[in-house]
Amino acid sequence: MSNLSLEIGKRALLANKLGLDVTSNNIANVNTEGYTRRDVTFSETDPLYNRNNYLGTGLEIDKFRSFREEFFDRELRNTASRKEGYALDELVYQKIESFLNEPTDNGLNDSVSNLFNSVEEMNNSPENMGMRENFLSKAQILVDRFNTISDELTGLRTDAADKLGINVEKANGLLKDIASLNGSIASARSLSNGDVQTMDNQRTVKISELAKIVNVNVTADKFGQVNLNVNGMNLVTGTNVNELTVKDSKDAITGERTLSVYSLDADGNVINKIEPSSGEISSQLKHYNVTLDNLDSSGGFSLYKKLDDFADSIIKKFNTYSVQGFGLDDKGTTAPGRSIFEPAIGKGGAGSIEISSDIKDKPRNIPLSSAPGEPGNNAIGRKIANIQNDGTFLDGMTPANYYATLMGRVGTMGQESKNGTSTTSMVYDQLNNQRTSQVGVNVDEEAVNLIKFQKAFEAASRIINTTNELMNTVINLGR
Numbered sequence: 001m002s003n004l005s006l007e008i009g010k011r012a013l014l015a016n017k018l019g020l021d022v023t024s025n026n027i028a029n030v031n032t033e034g035y036t037r038r039d040v041t042f043s044e045t046d047p048l049y050n051r052n053n054y055l056g057t058g059l060e061i062d063k064f065r066s067f068r069e070e071f072f073d074r075e076l077r078n079t080a081s082r083k084e085g086y087a088l089d090e091l092v093y094q095k096i097e098s099f100l101n102e103p104t105d106n107g108l109n110d111s112v113s114n115l116f117n118s119v120e121e122m123n124n125s126p127e128n129m130g131m132r133e134n135f136l137s138k139a140q141i142l143v144d145r146f147n148t149i150s151d152e153l154t155g156l157r158t159d160a161a162d163k164l165g166i167n168v169e170k171a172n173g174l175l176k177d178i179a180s181l182n183g184s185i186a187s188a189r190s191l192s193n194g195d196v197q198t199m200d201n202q203r204t205v206k207i208s209e210l211a212k213i214v215n216v217n218v219t220a221d222k223f224g225q226v227n228l229n230v231n232g233m234n235l236v237t238g239t240n241v242n243e244l245t246v247k248d249s250k251d252a253i254t255g256e257r258t259l260s261v262y263s264l265d266a267d268g269n270v271i272n273k274i275e276p277s278s279g280e281i282s283s284q285l286k287h288y289n290v291t292l293d294n295l296d297s298s299g300g301f302s303l304y305k306k307l308d309d310f311a312d313s314i315i316k317k318f319n320t321y322s323v324q325g326f327g328l329d330d331k332g333t334t335a336p337g338r339s340i341f342e343p344a345i346g347k348g349g350a351g352s353i354e355i356s357s358d359i360k361d362k363p364r365n366i367p368l369s370s371a372p373g374e375p376g377n378n379a380i381g382r383k384i385a386n387i388q389n390d391g392t393f394l395d396g397m398t399p400a401n402y403y404a405t406l407m408g409r410v411g412t413m414g415q416e417s418k419n420g421t422s423t424t425s426m427v428y429d430q431l432n433n434q435r436t437s438q439v440g441v442n443v444d445e446e447a448v449n450l451i452k453f454q455k456a457f458e459a460a461s462r463i464i465n466t467t468n469e470l471m472n473t474v475i476n477l478g479r
Helices: 002-028 070-100 108-124 129-189 196-213 280-291 305-324 379-389 399-439 443-479
Strands: 037-046 048-050 053-055 057-064 217-218 226-230 233-237 244-250 257-264 270-274
Touching: 002 037, 002 443, 057 196, 057 305, 070 129, 070 196, 070 217, 070 280, 070 399, 108 129, 108 379, 108 399, 129 196, 129 226, 129 233, 129 244, 129 257, 129 280, 129 305, 196 280, 196 305, 233 257, 233 270, 257 280, 305 379, 305 399, 305 443, 379 399
Parallel strands: none
Antiparallel strands: 037 057, 048 053, 217 226, 226 233, 244 257, 257 270
């Protein structure tokens, strides 16, 4: 009986010591990212039959348990992916709005309005050199504004390409880490003392980081490994990784450059095109290939293309009338065909618009008259001034309405991305709080467990001490 009591006490000591260790580890990792609460469960050992009765023989460790909820992990990944995509969209539109500088005195809208005002002032006194020089000054301001916006959009597009490359490299690093952890977890599961839970937490953190870059679907196999795919395209299968790469293609006819992300096999051969629906990569592809692409052919909203169309329409509308006019010193019956803006041939844009060499620094050459030798004639000038009221200027709108519509679209998309960031952030916080309440460490609960295991350990110690005293007493009886 005494030997059995000692064994029962020993088992109780070891079990409750383990409970103390698990509880202590929970408390220590209360602020560790990705950590999920653990506990240990015990079961009664097989009883011993003695004198027509069954005597208990103590307890044994049944299993370790990690409180993980795949539902919360999945929803948090998906929400984080959308949140990061919205946040990047919001940042891009904030930058766009900052250098469009609307509505201010230095904005493009004000520059266009000032140009038309200078035409009307020039028409009031066509022979006045001051008015003509003022027109050239306002035209140059407009040209500079277009050129500056073009440079900013080009720079923003280049930045999107650079950061896309960085994100792809980061994603590849995470994919390799996840595959490596897959192998370690599969190996550890075959060992009785394998620390699968720690590696599982580490892998979950890696997957969460990857989800911010590109939306991933996660499935698990019977060996505890996870497989990752993006819209059905495999990236991780067990310990095998299909790395990502960025490919740049150029349309031979239009010159449009497009970036795409592909997966590669082990030999570096392209397998599949990856088309993420959320995450930073999705946002960067969208802005590079559409929003900031002045040659966009996708049919989506390309701000750069819209601005190029605006600049091109200004060039063509002004030049349509100016080539019919005469300057102050022109002779003969045939108009010299002077342009106000360049390029006079082909499509112009925000980056290519310039004041024509026909009139640059030559205010007397500005063609306002419909006939030679008539310095007070402003017939052509009036036609140019009326462009601002032309309802067919571009897309069935006047210049002011077209630009206002364009800015309204930018503002709307910026607000949508801001609302998306706010909403997904709120949902993410709610999900994270719910997840923490289910699988996170509650310090108050762990403190109770600490006391529980401590008292049980002390009681088990007393069993051993008491049994030891009894055995000493029996031994001493024989002396």
